[in-house]
Amino acid sequence: MEKGICTVSVAAIRAEQSHQSEMTSQILYGETVDILEKAAKFIKIKMHFDGYEAWVDVQQISEISEEYFQQRKTELVQNTLQMYSTSQGVILLSIGSEVNSEKAEPTFLKTETVSETAQKFFNVPYLWSGRSFFGIDCSGFVQLVYKVHGISLPREAHQQSEVGEVLSFVEESKPGDLAFFENVDGQISHVGMMLEDQNIIHAYGKVRIDSLDSTGIFNKELNKHTHKLRFLRSVF
16 A cells, blocks of 8 residues: 655645545644545545545645655654744644654653643634644544544544543533534534533634533523533543
């Protein structure tokens, strides 16, 4: 299987091989993939991090050898944004990007808690299918926060809702636990991360902090509940 690596700050992953096609996720600098199919201007990839499959612009992925892939050592960008020097010049990277390292093992963020990392994203704009500090959606947000702490979560909220242990009550939750919400059809459509005092941080218009009760998320600005709670899970 041919392999590749993302060589831009963040690249759009699309449902079809067209820039007009819906963006379904993003790949960050240094993340690696299997190349499943090649077309004139796009390649179909499968991400090694979460198994996500979709199309990406061929100019944003460089092919790498199996030997390079096996021997490569990396570390995660742990700052929200970081300048990084490459052979092509300096590039601005998002937290969660992967850069070359001389260390034998990846270094994960241990100097702060998961919920402290999450709060660094406060006011980052919402972007459908985004998963970087430049713009992010609800499931991309919790996935990226957990990534820099060494925990891999699936890409979509409904997939994440199957990870960990279900909690019986909101009052049982601790910072870092995940809360899942359903739409009118009863399907999981939103996820957020618990903070102290039954507050929740989530991507809704922007990354914001609201309160959570047994009904769901209460938005003080709108003076109403915006999301209906389905359940909470502890993932660590």
